[in-house]
Each structure stands twice: as structure tokens, then as C-alpha cells.
Amino acid sequence: MSDNKCILCNKHDLNLIYEGDIRDGIYPKTKKSKILYCSNCNVETLDSSQHLTIDNYSSDEYRSNLDQFDPYKHESEHFNQYLFANDIISSMPIKFTGETILDSGSASGKILDMFGKNFINKLAVEPSFKFKEILQKKKYTWFKTQSDALKNYKNKVDLIISSKVIEHVNNPLNYLKEIYDLLKEGGRAVITTPNRQDILLNSIGEKYFKFFYRTQHLWYFDSKSLTYTANKAGFDEPHIEYKHFYNIDNFLVWYKTQKPAGKSNNIGIFDKKINDYWKSWLINNGTSDTMVLFLKKPYN
Numbered sequence: 352m353s354d355n356k357c358i359l360c361n362k363h364d365l366n367l368i369y370e371g372d373i374r375d376g377i378y379p380k381t382k383k384s385k386i387l388y389c390s391n392c393n394v395e396t397l398d399s400s401q402h403l404t405i406d407n408y409s410s411d412e413y414r415s416n417l418d419q420f421d422p423y424k425h426e427s428e429h430f431n432q433y434l435f436a437n438d439i440i441s442s443m444p445i446k447f448t449g450e451t452i453l454d455s456g457s458a459s460g461k462i463l464d465m466f467g468k469n470f471i472n473k474l475a476v477e478p479s480f481k482f483k484e485i486l487q488k489k490k491y492t493w494f495k496t497q498s499d500a501l502k503n504y505k506n507k508v509d510l511i512i513s514s515k516v517i518e519h520v521n522n523p524l525n526y527l528k529e530i531y532d533l534l535k536e537g538g539r540a541v542i543t544t545p546n547r548q549d550i551l552l553n554s555i556g557e558k559y560f561k562f563f564y565r566t567q568h569l570w571y572f573d574s575k576s577l578t579y580t581a582n583k584a585g586f587d588e589p590h591i592e593y594k595h596f597y598n599i600d601n602f603l604v605w606y607k608t609q610k611p612a613g614k615s616n617n618i619g620i621f622d623k624k625i626n627d628y629w630k631s632w633l634i635n636n637g638t639s640d641t642m643v644l645f646l647k648k649p650y651n
């Protein structure tokens with residue numbers, strides 16, 4: 352990387368913080384890469400020469416590298432993640448009604464299946480053509496990109512959901528500006544992304560870096576960098592909440608083996624009470640695996 356300029360804050364403050372193997376597609380495949388840290392806005396980013404483009408996301412190769420070639424298989428394998436998103440969105444202090452809902456990075460449209468009922472227009476932004484057919488079969492209005500959606504829906508959307516997408520886009524600031532432009536005044540957005548303060552990063556260290564950093568994620572946020580980006584996109588009062596997906600077993604298996612637990616992610620001795628406590632402890636400390644950014648477009 353020759354230029355050390357951060358595209359979020361325009362300062363020449365990018366410094367190398369990690370160089371080595373990172374995840375590339377399905378574990379344990381890795382690729383040599385560099386991660387840079389901006390000391391001004393606090394974001395971390397993958398070496399820009401390795402950034403994927405929107406055309407990569409449209410390609411079948413991208414999905415098959417992740418074993419997500421079959422959209423129905425993708426939907427069923429991510430079912431728990433959808434329930435998690437459902438839990439997050441349901442915790443919002445607003446009613447789910449309005450004219451228009453948009454799911455940005457919708458995959459097969461599971462979130463619209465869950466939340467679309469109370470809306471007249473259901474929009475799905477999804478660059479992968481594999482999912483386009485399914486979305487259109489479900490009668491959702493499909494757009495390849497948010498900027499395509501903006502041609503018809505500027506200032507028209509009541510609620511935008513974006514679940515684990517912002518870390519994939521080339522320019523997260525432009526991505527949030529497009530969300531701002533799509534929303535009506537008073538419209539809301541719920542955006543989730545992995546938390547760079549995740550307890551595993553601080554407790555496992557380099558073995559976990561190889562798993563956490565990945566060629567599909569171009570950006571790694573903490574609360575400071577996420578708030579900074581939202582403010583810069585025009586949202587005056589961004590609010591972040593922490594949520595945690597994995598049970599305590601996942602942490603313990605990682606801690607013991609220094610490897611991901613995969614599907615055998617269940618030691619089988621902890622009950623819901625312990626897991627609820629574990630999650631609320633991480634949430635209170637800001638060291639959970641997921642951040643949720645709540646945005647509201649201000650009234651002029």
C-alpha cells in the first residue's frame with residue numbers, strides 16, 4: 352500500500368498493525384495480507400490493493416468460495432443469524448409500519464420475510480444475481496446497488512436494515528450517505544457489524560487475528576470509528592448497542608484449542624442462565640461480537 356490516506360477521514364494516518372495470514376473464504380483457507388489502522392478515526396482496513404469490488408460480490412465465484420452457491424442452503428444455514436437479527440430489530444423502540452422498507456445486502460430476503468408484512472413497498476438491495484431470482488419470486492423490488500435504488504426511492508424509505516454488510520463495502524462513508532439519502536426525514540436505519548473490541552481479539556491474540564480478519568471484510572469498526580462515520584454521513588445522533596451471538600462454549604473452545612469450534616460448538620454443561628449472564632456481561636463491557644448502529648434521519 353503506497354498511499355496511507357484513510358478514505359473515511361481523509362487524514363494520512365494509516366499505519367500497519369497486522370501483517371500475516373487472514374481468512375480467505377472458508378476456514379482454514381488463508382491468504383497473506385495487511386491490516387492498517389487509522390489513528391485519527393480509529394477504523395481498521397484491509398490493504399486497499401486487496402479490496403473486493405461490487406462485481407466480485409455479483410460473481411458466482413464469491414459465493415462458491417464461501418460455500419454459499421446455493422441460495423436456499425445459504426438461507427437455512429444462516430437461520431440462527433436471522434433469528435439474531437430478528438431479536439436485534441425487535442428491540443428497537445419503534446413500530447414496524449410504514450410505506451417502504453429496504454434490506455441492504457438482503458441475500459435471499461429473510462429479513463424482509465420477517466419484517467415486510469407491515470410495509471407496502473419491500474425493497475431488496477443485493478449485488479448477487481443468484482439471489483435476484485428468489486427476491487423477485489418473493490415479489491420484492493430488487494436493486495443491484497443502493498445507488499440504483501436511489502433513482503426511484505430518494506427520501507422515501509421508512510426503515511433500512513443492513514445486517515453485516517458495511518464491513519464489506521468499498522466505501523462505508525458513501526454507503527451511509529446513500530442510506531441517509533434513501534431515508535425519509537425521521538426514517539430509521541439499523542446497521543450491524545462485527546465489533547473490533549470482541550473479547551476474543553483481546554484474549555486470544557494473533558491466532559484469532561487470522562480468523563477475525565478476512566479477505567471479504569474490507570473494514571473493521573469499533574464504536575468510535577462507527578460513530579465517526581455515521582456523523583460524517585449526516586446522522587447527528589447515532590446510537591450504538593452491543594449484542595452477542597455466541598454462547599460461552601464458543602469462547603472456551605477457542606481459549607482452550609486456539610481454533611474455531613465450528614459446528615461442535617457445544618460443551619454441553621452450561622444452561623441458558625449462564626449464557627444470558629455471559630452475554631449481558633460482554634454487552635455491558637462493550638466486548639460482544641456484534642455492534643448495532645441505530646440511526647434516524649433528522650428533520651430539517
Ligand SMILES: [Zn+2]
Pocket residue numbers: 357358359360361362364389390391392393394
Ligand atoms: Zn481515518
